[in-house]
Amino acid sequence: MSNSAERDTEMANGEAEEDSADEQELLLGGLEKLVILPGQTSHAASFQIEQEDHTLGNSLRYFINKNPDVEFCGYTIPHPSETKMHIRIQTWEDTPTTAFDALRKGLEDMIEACDVVTEKFTDARDGFEASKQ
Amino acid sequence: MAPAQLSQAELDRRKTVGINPETVTNITSTDFPGHHPGEDAAWSIDRFSKGLEVKFHKNSYDEATFSLIGIDASVANAFRRILIAEVPTLAIETCYFNNNTSVIADEVLAHRLGLIPLKGSLRGLDYLKWYVRPDPENGIEGMDPSDYNTVVLNLYVKCEWKPNPPENGEPEEKYNHSNVYARDIKWEPMGRQKEEFEDLEIQPVNPDILIAKLRPGQEIDIVMHANLGKGGDHAKFSPVGTATYRLLPKIEILKPILNQDALEFQKCFPAGVIDVEYVDAKAVTENERLRPHEGEQYAKVKDPMKDTVSRECLRHDKFKGKVKLGRVQDHFIFQVESTGQFPSDRLFLESVKVLKYKAQTLLRALDNIDS
Numbered sequence: 001m002s003n004s005a006e007r008d009t010e011m012a013n014g015e016a017e018e019d020s021a022d023e024q025e026l027l028l029g030g031l032e033k034l035v036i037l038p039g040q041t042s043h044a045a046s047f048q049i050e051q052e053d054h055t056l057g058n059s060l061r062y063f064i065n066k067n068p069d070v071e072f073c074g075y076t077i078p079h080p081s082e083t084k085m086h087i088r089i090q091t092w093e094d095t096p097t098t099a100f101d102a103l104r105k106g107l108e109d110m111i112e113a114c115d116v117v118t119e120k121f122t123d124a125r126d127g128f129e130a131s132k133q
Numbered sequence: 134m135a136p137a138q139l140s141q142a143e144l145d146r147r148k149t150v151g152i153n154p155e156t157v158t159n160i161t162s163t164d165f166p167g168h169h170p171g172e173d174a175a176w177s178i179d180r181f182s183k184g185l186e187v188k189f190h191k192n193s194y195d196e197a198t199f200s201l202i203g204i205d206a207s208v209a210n211a212f213r214r215i216l217i218a219e220v221p222t223l224a225i226e227t228c229y230f231n232n233n234t235s236v237i238a239d240e241v242l243a244h245r246l247g248l249i250p251l252k253g254s255l256r257g258l259d260y261l262k263w264y265v266r267p268d269p270e271n272g273i274e275g276m277d278p279s280d281y282n283t284v285v286l287n288l289y290v291k292c293e294w295k296p297n298p299p300e301n302g303e304p305e306e307k308y309n310h311s312n313v314y315a316r317d318i319k320w321e322p323m324g325r326q327k328e329e330f331e332d333l334e335i336q337p338v339n340p341d342i343l344i345a346k347l348r349p350g351q352e353i354d355i356v357m358h359a360n361l362g363k364g365g366d367h368a369k370f371s372p373v374g375t376a377t378y379r380l381l382p383k384i385e386i387l388k389p390i391l392n393q394d395a396l397e398f399q400k401c402f403p404a405g406v407i408d409v410e411y412v413d414a415k416a417v418t419e420n421e422r423l424r425p426h427e428g429e430q431y432a433k434v435k436d437p438m439k440d441t442v443s444r445e446c447l448r449h450d451k452f453k454g455k456v457k458l459g460r461v462q463d464h465f466i467f468q469v470e471s472t473g474q475f476p477s478d479r480l481f482l483e484s485v486k487v488l489k490y491k492a493q494t495l496l497r498a499l500d501n502i503d504s
Contacts, residue, residue: 023262034495107492114489116182
């Protein structure tokens, strides 16, 4: 077995971010994480996301639908034995928001929400543990 | 248009799932822009932060129960799904059989070994990374096993006669090592693992799991490699026994239920849900309808969380129109039961981390396409 020493030098060079990206690529086995499906217009697009399911599909759909510039957002898993999830986004044509912008905002909102959940959960747990003593 | 001032009653009505004798109503969330005209339902982190509440009911290593209030079902469900299928967990993945003369076939034994939950220092488990097995036929390059992605375990047991065995004794009295237990699995530290796992060595969560039975002369000698994996790939990698949620039940008593009826009403619910008390001055101030019945007994909702929503009370004509059952749409009572590798509360935090990581990965992929 090789040792973690080589890995450490890699990490020391501040390549932690890249490390995680490399890891992702390995786990995907050469597939693209995100593909734009044919038929894209200025305010609408369908995306194919590799190795995702209802977990990300449904929650991402929720966050994207929370955007007032979004006319429609829905997701589907076209075939149960393929690990692909399709997500369709249409934005109102009288707004400057594109489907890409809406997807980006949805993901950013989800990241924000996760941070809030972590914070509130940790506080509640620590408060509960303190009250037990 | 300025958002209309909404009454608390209207807000409560919107987020109550109606549970009727034969139907359920008002199930889907409506908090999307454009659904209620003139209201601002756009995502706002401040509003989310203000509305979100976490309440703990139980927190032990093996089991945590808590309420997540003010979150959408899609997000709560994402956490639940991640807990079951996507939080990385360490389990035995590969077995190398040096010798197996027991009556259990190699593949059966390997399967049993995989299912044994392991534990070890949390710092050490954090240090571990994914291992991707090389698969040249399918074009997967993979990686070499190393101290940061593979844990080596050994199982060597040989059954022998005890000196001077009793003639008609139990196998345990006659032979040494007639039973192979999970405690016989020994960890072999590699590279930096010794220091990373110094707080708690890698070992089975439960030492008393019976793996195999042997008779004199039989021997098991296996080298095992444990890797990180996901519950989605194999149930042995699932860090939880159960991870479920249910919505908080809601019982509304619309008209007073009194005396004998109150006692019967109480019996329609599990113990502790409904209280039967005497109507006093305090009760009258809380509910004006009780004024004519001072001194009588009345039914009162004590702890709806204990209810199972059996709908038994809806079967009796005498309670018709007097009670309304429901569930609170955004109040999720989570129950997380760990298999022992991580504390239950920590598992939930891990699930939030996984969802965030998924979003970050996709965001990075989007950046690569956009630029």
